[in-house]
Amino acid sequence: MHEEWITLLSKTTLFDGINDDDLRMLVNCFVPKIRKYQKDEYITIAGDKLEGIGCLIEGQATIVKENAAGNRVIITTLKAGDIFGEMAAFAHDLQWPATIYAQSDCTVFFLPPHKVVEFCAKVCPFHKILLQNVLKIMSEKALILANKVDYLSIKSMRVKISTFLLEQYNKTSSRTFTLPINRNELADLLNVSRPSMSREMGRMRDEGLIEFYRSSIRIVDIEALKLAVTSNDG
Secondary structure, eight states: OOHHHHHHHTTSGGGTTOOHHHHHHHHHHHOOEEEEEOTTOEEEOTTSBOOSEEEEEESEEEEEEEOTTSOEEEEEEEETTOEESTTGGGSSSOBOSSEEEESSOEEEEEEOHHHHHSOOTTOOHHHHHHHHHHHHHHHHHHHHHHHHHHHHTOOOHHHHHHHHHHHHHHHHTSSEEEOSSOHHHHHHHHTSOHHHHHHHHHHHHHTTSEEEETTEEEESOHHHHHHHHHHHHO
């Protein structure tokens, strides 16, 4: 295995806490597949046999699904360090649940699922760390999905945005904070289009409710945000 992959893999959440020497041992033990994809090339196709837990170590990719009308719906985007397929990897039916295509030239590391849950005879300490990382990633994604379901029940764009901003205010205990995700990811979480969300945030700024610059947000009128959310609850 090329040494360059060790450096890239060590920066991913999947291998967080595993030093380079142990990572080399892990790779030799697991014998993963490392594949390169060109821009616009399919990495996975929904329904195809699942190859393993994927870890994007270079490039960007997009996860899409087709709705009943045959139209593509973007689920989310992947960046270097993100993993995919971990939920389906331990299901009975080992198939890719969605299609993933490369937004740019990509390098993907596929980890055999059975080797994650089956401890080897050597009882390597890094194996336990890897399993903990997989469980942590799965738990965090489950929480994000739960939050997304909550936002689906909210019809008003302003209430969606107000709810999210108040959640960040409660987490940071500050009216000024940096968005933990980018605008595209925020629109995906709220289940709205990016342009519509940007227009509504612009109106909220013009009305004196919030101020923002790039990823920095300041809540100016917190009572107005609370009123919007309370009104929706009523």
